[in-house]
Amino acid sequence: xxxxxxxxxxxxxxxxxxxxxxxxxxxxxxxxFPSVADVTTGGEGNHLIGTAADAGVFVLLAIxxxxxxxxxxxxxxxxAAFFAIGAxxxxxxxxxQLLASPLHHEFHIPFWVLLLVGMxxxxxxxxxxxxxxxxxxGDYLAIVTLGFGEIVPRMVQYLGAGSPIGxxxxxxxxxxxxxxxxxxxxxxxxxxxxxxxxxxxxxxxxQVAYPMDFYLLMLILIALCVVLxxxxxxSRIGRAWMAVREDEVAAxxxxxxxxxxxxxxxxxxxxxxxxxxxxYGAKLSLVSSDNFEFIVSVTILIMVVLGGMGNxxxxxxxxxxxxxxxxxxxxxxxxxxxxxASTVGLSGLNQSHGDWVGLRDEVQRLNYLIFGLILVVTMxxxxxxxxxxxxxxxxxxxxxxxxxxxxxxEDQS
Amino acid sequence: xxxxxxxxxxxxxxxxxxxxxxxxxxxVSFDINRGEIFALIGPNGAxxxxxxxxxxxxxxxxxxxxTFDGREITGLKPYxxxxxxxxxxxxxxxxxxxxxxxxxxxxxxxxTMRAKLWDSLFTTPKARREEREVNARAMDLLKFVDIQxxxxxxxxxxxxxxxxxxxxxxxxxxxxxxxxLDEPAAGANPQEKRQLMELVEKVRGRGITILLxxxxxxxxxxISERILVLDYGQKIAEGKPQExxxxxxxxEAYLGKSA
Numbered sequence: 001x002x003x004x005x006x007x008x009x010x011x012x013x014x015x016x017x018x019x020x021x022x023x024x025x026x027x028x029x030x031x032x033f034p035s036v037a038d039v040t041t042g043g044e045g046n047h048l049i050g051t052a053a054d055a056g057v058f059v060l061l062a063i064x065x066x067x068x069x070x071x072x073x074x075x076x077x078x079x080a081a082f083f084a085i086g087a088x089x090x091x092x093x094x095x096x097q098l099l100a101s102p103l104h105h106e107f108h109i110p111f112w113v114l115l116l117v118g119m120x121x122x123x124x125x126x127x128x129x130x131x132x133x134x135x136x137x138g139d140y141l142a143i144v145t146l147g148f149g150e151i152v153p154r155m156v157q158y159l160g161a162g163s164p165i166g167x168x169x170x171x172x173x174x175x176x177x178x179x180x181x182x183x184x185x186x187x188x189x190x191x192x193x194x195x196x197x198x199x200x201x202x203x204x205x206x207q208v209a210y211p212m213d214f215y216l217l218m219l220i221l222i223a224l225c226v227v228l229x230x231x232x233x234x235s236r237i238g239r240a241w242m243a244v245r246e247d248e249v250a251a252x253x254x255x256x257x258x259x260x261x262x263x264x265x266x267x268x269x270x271x272x273x274x275x276x277x278x279x280y281g282a283k284l285s286l287v288s289s290d291n292f293e294f295i296v297s298v299t300i301l302i303m304v305v306l307g308g309m310g311n312x313x314x315x316x317x318x319x320x321x322x323x324x325x326x327x328x329x330x331x332x333x334x335x336x337x338x339x340x341a342s343t344v345g346l347s348g349l350n351q352s353h354g355d356w357v358g359l360r361d362e363v364q365r366l367n368y369l370i371f372g373l374i375l376v377v378t379m380x381x382x383x384x385x386x387x388x389x390x391x392x393x394x395x396x397x398x399x400x401x402x403x404x405x406x407x408x409x410e411d412q413s
Numbered sequence: 414x415x416x417x418x419x420x421x422x423x424x425x426x427x428x429x430x431x432x433x434x435x436x437x438x439x440x441v442s443f444d445i446n447r448g449e450i451f452a453l454i455g456p457n458g459a460x461x462x463x464x465x466x467x468x469x470x471x472x473x474x475x476x477x478x479x480t481f482d483g484r485e486i487t488g489l490k491p492y493x494x495x496x497x498x499x500x501x502x503x504x505x506x507x508x509x510x511x512x513x514x515x516x517x518x519x520x521x522x523x524x525t526m527r528a529k530l531w532d533s534l535f536t537t538p539k540a541r542r543e544e545r546e547v548n549a550r551a552m553d554l555l556k557f558v559d560i561q562x563x564x565x566x567x568x569x570x571x572x573x574x575x576x577x578x579x580x581x582x583x584x585x586x587x588x589x590x591x592x593x594l595d596e597p598a599a600g601a602n603p604q605e606k607r608q609l610m611e612l613v614e615k616v617r618g619r620g621i622t623i624l625l626x627x628x629x630x631x632x633x634x635x636i637s638e639r640i641l642v643l644d645y646g647q648k649i650a651e652g653k654p655q656e657x658x659x660x661x662x663x664x665e666a667y668l669g670k671s672a
Contacts, residue, residue: 228534228535231533231534231535231536232533232534234536235528235532235533235534235536235540235544236519236522236523236526236528236533236540236543236544236547237530237533238533239512239516239519239520239523240520240523242509242511242512242516243509243512243520243523246508246509246510246511246512247507247508247509247510249471249491249503249507250503250507250508250509251509251520252471252490252491252492252495253469253471253491253492253495253500253501253503253507253584254495254520254521254523254583254584254586254587255492255495255496255521255523255524255525255587256492256520256523256524257490257492257524258492264530
């Protein structure tokens with residue numbers, strides 16, 4: 001009884017924090033998802049699991065952009081550029097691509113190494129872009145990042161076959177046949193005994209038939225990024241980011257080197273994108289400049305804003321929601337609409353008459369209008385995002401007797 | 414430059430700040446001695462805040478030099494000036510609204526903290542220890558300005574007088590030798606004004622030199638050792654409160670304005 005009581009008290013304490021509740025649900029959901037997907041589709045869950053592993057890329061990106069936009073308050077409209085840099089870093093150094101380049105040598109550097117390299121390369125580009133531009137404020141910075149987001153895909157297209165300095169990126173064709181990750185040798189060598197023999201199956205070779213390896217890798221990467229981002233948020237650096245976001249002049253007068261601290265946010269945000277990019281290249285085994293257009297930057301930004309700027313579990317939920325809407329709801333909506341029309345006896349709508357091409361195709365055509373509507377409605381109902389950051393929620397709850405009755409910001413935003 | 418040894422903590426030498434055709438601060442020179450409360454007064458628009466902004470690096474002076482603690486700081490960036498030991502508050506309160514009072518103070522400690530990016534990323538024992546120390550120091554400062562019960566509330570939810578105190582606590586957290594207070598009692602009622610002036614005295618008791626801007630002459634008379642009067646960007650008087658009060662130019666500047 002006593003143990004049950006303690007557990008109960010512990011549980012009520014734990015779930016008092018909204019963020020902890022979300023994390024718990026997310027972890028449980030992530031662990032159960034593969035089985036549920038498999039059971040509900042009658043053993044055909046592989047496709048869903050693979051899609052979830054793709055969605056994880058956007059979760060990583062949203063966590064990274066949240067550092068820049070949510071923590072430090074810098075509007076970055078070209079975030080996909082850093083994603084591209086990570087993906088191409090992996091693509092170039094883990095495929096036959098550079099054989100065609102002036103180096104005449106192909107590289108096959110292991111995934112695990114390139115994951116880190118991609119991170120550092122993206123962070124370096126973040127610093128290169130940030131150093132001259134972070135003196136700019138708000139709107140100006142947004143325009144500069146917008147430009148950068150446009151430049152990177154164009155550069156990648158340009159540096160293909162026939163460019164004056166050789167074929168580095170495969171140009172508009174992108175880079176194909178990129179190496180999958182390989183388990184590190186210490187897990188696969190002949191010395192590995194029966195207990196972890198199982199791990200050898202996680203060989204990343206056949207993701208159509210066996211997507212669990214990528215799924216698990218993704219969960220590990222997300223967990224890692226969540227821990228690191230949370231640590232940063234609670235550190236002196238996180239505090240300085242928030243101070244700069246709240247009032248740059250006062251932050252400088254309090255001894256914070258505002259340019260350096262913004263640069264840190266930019267570089268760290270970029271490194272998350274580089275991280276995600278390496279994984280993305282390995283998962284798709286194909287990178288192409290089409291995957292890093294402006295719309296990708298905007299989508300990530302939507303995930304952050306809609307999820308709840310500044311709150312890590314919030315942006316994770318936001319990323320999953322938007323991904324779900326884009327790649328599941330919107331793609332299936334035409335069929336659903338057709339089915340609904342037939343069941344309620346409006347099957348006449350499904351036929352085409354003159355300009356009306358039939359309900360299914362009409363819905364198909366209006367796909368992004370519906371997406372836009374979903375966004376508008378969500379933001380009208382929850383202007384602060386689904387799960388907004390309540391800064392230092394725990395701390396603030398202690399002093400309730402002095403707290404204002406209402407929060408003006410929620411009314412204003 | 415022997416300013417450090419002769420007890421002068423801040424020296425302004427013919428500091429001028431022009432904005433286009435407007436001369437906001439016109440060749441102003443003065444010394445502030447270590448440990449004193451020095452007041453800067455003058456009618457609205459006299460250039461007091463501009464002078465503050467010039468000292469703290471927000472503006473670059475058009476000409477002239479500023480020496481702090483024996484070292485020239487003319488044109489240094491604000492965060493450098495702050496980390497060298499000049500803290501400040503603002504006439505219009507500038508707190509970090511959506512951060513707790515405690516976090517506001519901890520921001521002031523930022524430049525004294527040694528945890529590197531690596532420590533922050535992995536919350537190393539070193540970072541954790543430092544965070545605890547900073548937390549304790551910040552709590553002490555909140556106690557010092559008498560608002561420790563507000564530690565966990567958003568800065569924006571604090572009553573006005575507490576916000577003023579919080580700004581002072583944040584400035585103290587930067588570990589200043591010289592504290593610049595820009596109208597700390599502005600908008601306060603007479604009782605709050607008195608309490609804030611008591612706090613200023615208490616800050617000086619910690620060995621911190623104070624440069625105080627005040628619009629209201631009566632408030633500073635009792636507390637400051639020396640007063641400098643600015644009008645239209647120019648120094649029109651400097652000296653002990655008694656001397657300044659009876660200076661005909663000062664009377665003219667004030668009465669001429671209010672008439």
